[in-house]
Amino acid sequence: MTLTAEKQLEMLRSMQTIRRFEERASDDYREGAIYGVVHCYIGEEAVAVGVCAALNKDDQIISTHRGHGHCIAKGADLKRMMAELYGRETGYCKGKGGSMHIADFSIGMLGANGIVAGGIPIVTGAGLAAQLEGKGRVAVSFFGDGASNAGPFHESINIAATWKLPMLYVCENNLYAAGTAAADTLALGDVAARAAGYGIPGVVVDGNDVLAVYKAAEAAVARARAGEGPTLIECKTYRWRTHTERPGQTDPRPQDEIEAWQQKDPIKRLADNLMAQGLLSEEGWQKMDGEILAAIEQAVKFAEDSPFPDLEAALEDVFAE
């Protein structure tokens, strides 16, 4: 199916929102307004946006430690996200989670997760719930190349394949797990090749081409909704920044490799494409970017104006009522 101009512009906006949000989060982290750790998704925006564009609001996703992109692509509120990063009471998790732990269950975003591969079984459980419910909902697991070597990935995908759960397993292969190259830890170059071992389709996609990601996700969603079981989609992509935003990290990646991938900017690619087709003007693009920056500015203001949690809140939410 060819995508409408409107839908493509929406995808462009979503990708640029992720990028601008993280540029701001990174600055504010360095200035001390955001604490702990921030993992940026910049460079990989096409994966979250391409997949989530193929989903309905009630479909569910689970994220990783690098979670801002998945949140925004699924439709999370920038204000509550930024407030969470700022550790405020109005944040998604009331200031208890921070950057690595944003969730919005109301939009089917089951949470960022600090444990590599920790989310994969959980979202497979959401897939089981969707199957039990029988209303055609699907669930999506986002995870890294590093996570693809962990037991929970293999155990979950085998169960999903055997039970034909309505799942998408979306591997964001950015070629590195922190400082360790995927080439040193994966026996096969393609994570998707492992799908054969579980008897499900495995697809390799250019993860910097949002339209290609969308197409692959759309086919996998259709298969899942039809009760035919899971698909493993491997998106080849690259993170532009260091593993986390902490200054002074050693980064083993060669500079020319980083620069070569920056030439394959997924956002510029879609914007250029839309301009070449006459679906977007330079002014239109500037205007969109201005609107995004304004929304992020508002999110920061909301965060700054929000109070920190009361100290008594430390004891709340250990158990549900």
Place this chain on the structure above:
Amino acid sequence: MRKISYAQAGMEALIEEMRRDATTFHLATSAPAELVDEFGPERVRATPIAEGAFTGLAIGAAGSGYRPIVSWGMVTFSFVAMDQIVNQAAKIHYMFGGQAKFPITFRASVGGGTKLAAQHSQSPYSMFMNLAGLKMVLPSTPYDMKGLLKSAIRDNNPVISFESSRLMGFEGEVPDEEYTVPLGVADTKRVGSDVTVVALAWLVHEALAAAEGLDKEGVSVEVIDPRTLVPMDHATIRASVQKTGRLVIADEAGPTAGASAEIAAVVTEDGETFSKMKAPVKRVCALHVPIPYSPGLEDHVFPNRDKIAAGVREVLTAG
């Protein structure tokens, strides 16, 4: 004497022991450059993110004549390997009637103060203490870190080295000469006569700071650092409490079934010590909640020097 950091002291222990014993090798999800440079990628391996598998690999290699050193990074990641730790490493020597030795050193950072939220701020050593068959240390200074880690590597059992993330950059004196710190021997970090504070890891330093302040109020505090959690040096702790008659225990972990509960029991179930106690035991621990992210909340949850000082005043007025 020269000063080096807690983290660097750990690295020195590894380098010296890897030089000393060719059967040692290192497993972690990232290979430390300093070790790779000297020992090469054969002995210093970057593993996939598969903690369960590489923990088990260490057990198998240990039972086959090697002396692996496994760095889990944060203790958080060790939980992925719980079967291999709990069902396998802790029991394998006993269950098979002592047929083979399993000399393994596991390293894990613990603690909070980093604003990394619940999954990355944990001090769960008592979960492991509750198992029979694992030794474990918890150093508070660079000197102890190096000496204990060297003893751990030489020990013929699985030993977990819990290391405080708050202390990684902390500098202290470490001699150039070779030394070890034996497992199972507590250290009196400060001599005093009115109250004993048994403190763990980072809280040793908070207790020492509290003791300085209390000294000005005319209160003399003794600070005991167990250093090894299993086997724990009961004699030193009991002797101190027999002298002072009052005990405060400071731990960054929560109180419930914690190391602090074990220390309280070690003291109070000994008749000779109990008979000399002048006040109930006071524990100064974290609140029993997962650790929150927001900085004010995080600080609120953890113990510190002021809370230790308040605990000391409490046991002084209690009896």
